[in-house]
Amino acid sequence: MSAPAQVAQTVGPPMWLLAELTYRCPLHCVFCSNPTEFAATGAELATEDWLRVLREARALGAVQLGLSGGEPLARDDLEPIVAEAHALGYYINLITSGVGMTEERIRALKSAGLDHIQLSFQDSSRELNDFLSSTRTFELKSRVAALIRKYDYPMVLNVVLHRLNIDHVDEILAMAERIGADYVELANTQYYGWAWLNRDHLLPTRAQLERAEAATQRVRARLGAKMQIFFVVPDYFETRPKPCMNGLGSVFLTLTPDGTALPCHAARMLPGFTFPNVRDSDVRSIWYESEAFNHFRGDSWMKEPCRSCPEKTKDHGGCRCQAFLLTGDAANADPVCDLSPHHHLVTEAVARAEHAAAAGNGGNGLPTVAPGAGSTRPRELVFRDHRISIAVEHGGVRRALSET
Amino acid sequence: MSGVGPAAKPAIAHGMRLQWEPAQSAHVLLYPEGMVQLNESAGAIMSRCDGVRTVADIVADLERTYSLSDLSADVSAFVELALERRWLELRE
Numbered sequence: 074m075s076a077p078a079q080v081a082q083t084v085g086p087p088m089w090l091l092a093e094l095t096y097r098c099p100l101h102c103v104f105c106s107n108p109t110e111f112a113a114t115g116a117e118l119a120t121e122d123w124l125r126v127l128r129e130a131r132a133l134g135a136v137q138l139g140l141s142g143g144e145p146l147a148r149d150d151l152e153p154i155v156a157e158a159h160a161l162g163y164y165i166n167l168i169t170s171g172v173g174m175t176e177e178r179i180r181a182l183k184s185a186g187l188d189h190i191q192l193s194f195q196d197s198s199r200e201l202n203d204f205l206s207s208t209r210t211f212e213l214k215s216r217v218a219a220l221i222r223k224y225d226y227p228m229v230l231n232v233v234l235h236r237l238n239i240d241h242v243d244e245i246l247a248m249a250e251r252i253g254a255d256y257v258e259l260a261n262t263q264y265y266g267w268a269w270l271n272r273d274h275l276l277p278t279r280a281q282l283e284r285a286e287a288a289t290q291r292v293r294a295r296l297g298a299k300m301q302i303f304f305v306v307p308d309y310f311e312t313r314p315k316p317c318m319n320g321l322g323s324v325f326l327t328l329t330p331d332g333t334a335l336p337c338h339a340a341r342m343l344p345g346f347t348f349p350n351v352r353d354s355d356v357r358s359i360w361y362e363s364e365a366f367n368h369f370r371g372d373s374w375m376k377e378p379c380r381s382c383p384e385k386t387k388d389h390g391g392c393r394c395q396a397f398l399l400t401g402d403a404a405n406a407d408p409v410c411d412l413s414p415h416h417h418l419v420t421e422a423v424a425r426a427e428h429a430a431a432a433g434n435g436g437n438g439l440p441t442v443a444p445g446a447g448s449t450r451p452r453e454l455v456f457r458d459h460r461i462s463i464a465v466e467h468g469g470v471r472r473a474l475s476e477t
Numbered sequence: 478m479s480g481v482g483p484a485a486k487p488a489i490a491h492g493m494r495l496q497w498e499p500a501q502s503a504h505v506l507l508y509p510e511g512m513v514q515l516n517e518s519a520g521a522i523m524s525r526c527d528g529v530r531t532v533a534d535i536v537a538d539l540e541r542t543y544s545l546s547d548l549s550a551d552v553s554a555f556v557e558l559a560l561e562r563r564w565l566e567l568r569e
Contacts, residue, residue, distance in 0.1 A: 086500050088512070133500065134498065134499075134500025134501065136498055136500075136505065136507065136512065137507070137510065137511075137512055139510070162496060164494060164507035164508075164512070166509060166510055188494065188507070188509075189492070189508075189509040189510075191509065191510070227491075227492035227508070227509050229509050229510070255492065255509070256509060298563060
């Protein structure tokens with residue numbers, strides 16, 4: 074590994090700051106990317122800590138700011154945080170479920186300088202939206218969408234896709250058009266956190282994926298540039314890994330509610346690191362000098378087949394968290410890559426999804442779950458929940474569930 | 478989007494923000510969860526697109542500022558491209 078002084082010369086600034094203000098969230102989404110052990114997170118940073126950290130990161134060059142969570146509206150100091158971020162020159166994105174948004178707050182956030190709101194829906198139908206989040210939030214989200222329009226924010230509609238809703242892409246895009254979204258993110262589930270626990274219930278089939286992509290293309294052709302649609306492909310169906318975070322420690326800095334600094338929001342799972350905390354260190358020393366941020370920079374950490382691979386500068390070996398989750402070693406190639414000796418772990422998971430879908434409906438290849446078909450839903454979905462999170466921390470999620 | 482005339486008044490598109498970033502030594506265009514770093518000439522043109530000045534005004538200003546001539550075609554071509562990409566929009 075390079076010495077910090079050398080690294081600092083070649084490492085660019087953290088351009089993206091993701092501030093996870095809280096892990097509190099009224100929703101219980103089965104695909105939540107928060108760590109399953111979120112209940113063990115320490116006390117949340119105070120307002121003045123966030124303001125200081127915003128100043129430190131901005132001084133380094135951070136310019137895109139994501140205010141996320143959990144549900145960031147659960148913080149009653151969101152408005153002063155936004156005001157300071159705006160004064161510092163950040164472009165501020167609020168990433169929200171909509172729960173906690175009122176006309177009074179959306180107006181206050183506008184005057185504080187909030188630039189954009191990304192609103193999540195779980196589905197185009199009230200029934201599945203409310204089932205997947207284990208809340209009655211569909212109507213509320215629709216009202217928040219109208220407020221976003223009324224107060225003239227650019228609106229990104231985010232819908233996480235998986236086996237249970239991916240067949241509704243037409244309806245989801247029609248809903249997006251109806252509520253006036255400027256951008257739509259059809260984000261296929263990435264399997265970390267709660268989504269990892271639920272992976273075998275959430276992975277779509279290849280046929281579902283192809284239908285969803287075709288539906289997206291049809292709507293793109295019809296709408297042109299009026300509404301931009303991003304279709305985030307599920308990497309389990311690829312043969313080369315995603316250039317995750319553009320390489321750890323390259324442009325992204327995540328701060329968790331307790332002030333832990335991570336090179337990506339899932340990285341706390343990576344073993345062998347003591348991740349620095351903004352309570353103890355300033356952002357500059359965390360970004361340029363900490364082992365946690367320097368370790369996966371460059372390629373000296375790589376093993377074969379990545380180390381000698383000509384594509385290593387393009388994909389950086391893929392996702393470290395996925396390598397760790399699937400193979401037990403974060404320095405391995407992301408098993409999405411078909412050059413990885415562990416690629417079969419991915420293809421087997423996809424094959425199980427195909428099998429489950431076929432078994433669920435007599436083998437005709439149609440989706441397992443149709444809208445409204447409550448009785449055919451998978452029974453073992455784990456909903457994000459504080460009590461289960463405490464059990465996960467103690468290593469007993471299945472036991473906790475059997476006692477539920 | 479072809480044929481941006483000298484009387485057109487381009488402005489930074491709704492929902493976009495242009496600002497100078499010292500850390501990048503460049504103008505950047507910011508939008509929901511995205512950023513484009515502009516090269517020097519793109520930054521020089523876009524920072525003059527305020528919805529008040531016409532393309533002809535902008536050309537004249539650039540030619541004066543940089544002691545250049547015949548920038549008209551280049552500026553029009555860039556404005557057309559930026560309109561296509563929805564970085565700019567035209568004001569009445």
